[in-house]
Amino acid sequence: MSEEKELLKRYREKRDFKQTSEPSGGKAESAGQRPIFVIQKHQASTLHFDFRLEADGVLKSWAVPKGPSTDPSVKRLAIPTEDHPLEYAGFEGNIPDGQYGAGTVEVWDTGTYRNTKFDGDQEIPPGKSIEDGHITFQLEGKKLKGGYALTRTGRGKEARWLLVKMNDTEANIEYDPVKEQPDSVLTGRSLEEIREGK
Ligand code: MN
Numbered sequence: 001m002s003e004e005k006e007l008l009k010r011y012r013e014k015r016d017f018k019q020t021s022e023p024s025g026g027k028a029e030s031a032g033q034r035p036i037f038v039i040q041k042h043q044a045s046t047l048h049f050d051f052r053l054e055a056d057g058v059l060k061s062w063a064v065p066k067g068p069s070t071d072p073s074v075k076r077l078a079i080p081t082e083d084h085p086l087e088y089a090g091f092e093g094n095i096p097d098g099q100y101g102a103g104t105v106e107v108w109d110t111g112t113y114r115n116t117k118f119d120g121d122q123e124i125p126p127g128k129s130i131e132d133g134h135i136t137f138q139l140e141g142k143k144l145k146g147g148y149a150l151t152r153t154g155r156g157k158e159a160r161w162l163l164v165k166m167n168d169t170e171a172n173i174e175y176d177p178v179k180e181q182p183d184s185v186l187t188g189r190s191l192e193e194i195r196e197g198k
Contacts, residue, residue: 007058010082014100021093025085030054034112035126037139038089039068041182043191044103049178051078051150051163053113053137055126058083064163067108067178068144072171078150078161092186092194104195107186111141136166142185143177146170 008025017024030036035054042050042063049067052059062078069076092107116136117124129135133152139145147166154160165171183190189198 007056007083008085011084014082016099020095020099022091022095023085023087025058025087028086030057030086032112034114034140036086036089036110037113037137037141038110039108039141039144040091041067041106041108041191042101042103043195044095044101049108050081050105052084052089053126053130053135054086055130057086059086059088060127060130062150062161062163068148068163068165070144070165070170070172070175070177072165072167073173074165076163078163080159080161090186092184092189094195094197104191106184106189106191106194109141109143109185111139111144113140114138116147133161143181144170 012024015022037054038052038059040050040052042048046065049064050061051064051068052061061081061084063081064076064078066076089110090107092105094104095102114137115123115126116138117129126135134149136147136149138147146168149164149166150161151164152159152161184194
C-alpha cells in the first residue's frame, strides 16, 4: 500500500461512499508549490471547525470546537482527527443521516500556507513537525492571514493540541472572524443555505 493509501485507511473505514458524497480520495495531486489549508465549519451533532493542513499528501486534521481566533492570548482546543484526502478541501454539502459526521459542511476558509518551522536554515517538513507535536505556519487564506501555531500537550489518548494566533501584524484582539465572517468562502452561502440545498 502506498503511504497516502495507508494514511487514508481510517478515513475510508468510517465512510460508505455509496451513501455520502464526500470524496474517497487518491485522485488529487498537490496543486502548487505551496501546500493548502482548509477550515470547514461542520454542523454535526455539535458545531465545530475542522482545521486541515496539507502534509504527506493528505490533509492532517483537527476539530476545533470554538474555531480559530485572531487574538494571540486565546488558546483554542484542537482535537486531532483522521487524515482526510486532499480533495476534501473542496467539499461543501450535506452528509446524510446515519453516516459518519452526518450534518452540513461549509468551506469557511481556504488558501495556502507557508511552513515556518526551521532547523537552522533547513525547513522541517510539516508532516515531521506534526509528528513532533509542534508546527508553526503562515496562513494565506481569504479570512485568516498571518502566523499560527499548533502545539500538542499531553500524550497518547490524553493528547490535545492548542491552536494559537502568533503576535504579528495580522493579530487582532478586537475581531472575531467566526462571528464576523460566518459564510462560505467558496459559494457565499450560510450553513443553513447549504443545509437546505440553496
Ligand atoms: Mn467535523
